[in-house]
Amino acid sequence: MKTTHRLRLSLRPGAGRQHHAGPLAYVLLAIATLASLFPLYWTMVAASSDNTRVSQTPPPFLPGPHLFENLGKAWQDAALGKAMTNSLIVAGVIALSTVLFATLAGFAFAKLRFRGRNILLMLVIGTMMVPPQLGVVPLFMMMSELGWGQRLPSVIFPTLVSAVGVFFMRQYLAEALPDELVEAGRVDGAHSLRIFWSIVLPVARPAMAVLFMITFVHAWNDFFWPFIALDMTNPTVPVALTQLSAGYVRDQSLIMAGALLGTLPLLAMFVVFGRQIVGGIMQGAVKG
Secondary structure, X not given: OHHHHHHHHHOOOOOOOOOXXXXXXXXXXXXXXXXXXXXXXXXXXXXXOOHHHHOOOOOOOOXXXXXXXXXXXXXXXXXXXXXXXXXXXXXXXXXXXXXXXXHHHHHHHHHOOOOOHHHHHHHHHHHOOOOHHHHHHHHHHHHHHOOOOOOOHHHHHHHOOOHHHHHHHHXXXXXXXXXXXXXXXXXXXXXXXHHHHHHHHHHHHHHHHHHHHHXXXXXXXXXXXXXXXXXXXXXXXXXXXHHHHOOOOOOHHHHHHHHHHHHHHHHHHHHHHHHHHHHHHHHHHHHO
C-alpha cells in the first residue's frame, strides 16, 4: 500500500523537480540579512570612532580611523584576555554537560518506561516557570559553603543541565527515534547505555549540535549570575566589560570596542561550525 502511494506521488507532474525561489524571495532574504547584520556593523562603526563623534547627531554611518586603537585599549582596560579564557571554559563545560545530560534525560523521558515518568517530566517543565532570581540568595550561600566563592565552579555547577534542554531533546527523540530501533536493541541484548551510545546518539546528533550552539551562546552572554558569583579579578567577558562603563563619563566608542571583541569568538564559531550545524539540522529534518 505504501509502495503504491509513493509510486502515485512520483508519477505526479513536477514530482522530484527542484524548485527555485523567485526574485521576491531573494529580495526578502537580502533585506532580512542586512537587518540582521546592521547591529554588528553599527558596533564596528562606533568602535572605530571617538566618543565625541559617536555622540553627535546624526551619528556616523561609516567606519572611522580609531578601530585598532580602541580595540587595544578595551582589551587592556577590561583584561579581556583572562576574561575570554574564563568564558571559553565556562561556556564550553556548560554546553557539553547540558548536551550530555539533556540527551540522556530526553531519551529516558521519550523512550523508557518507568514509574513516575510523567510526574518527573512535569516537575522538570515546572522549573522553567520559576524565575531564576528567586534562587540567587540560597544559591550564593550554597556556593560559599562549598568554598567556590569568586571561582568558576560557582558559575558552572548550577547550570550543568537545563530544563529547556531536557524538554527539547525529549521532544526531538520522541519524533525522530523509532521505537522499533530501541526494541531491536533490546532483542539483541543491549542494555540502556549501549542503546544510548549506539542508537540514540547517531539519531540525536542534529539536535545535539543545535542545543550545543544555543547553550554555548547563552552561557557566553550570561551576565546576571556571573556578575554576582565572580569579581573583577576573575571575570567572564560580560562581567569584564562593565569596567569599560565605569567613571563619570562613559566612553561609548570604548564600550563598543569591548563588545565587538566579546562577539568575535561567537562569530568565529559560527563561521567554522555553521555549515556542520545547518547540515545536521537538514539531515535531521530529512530523516524526520
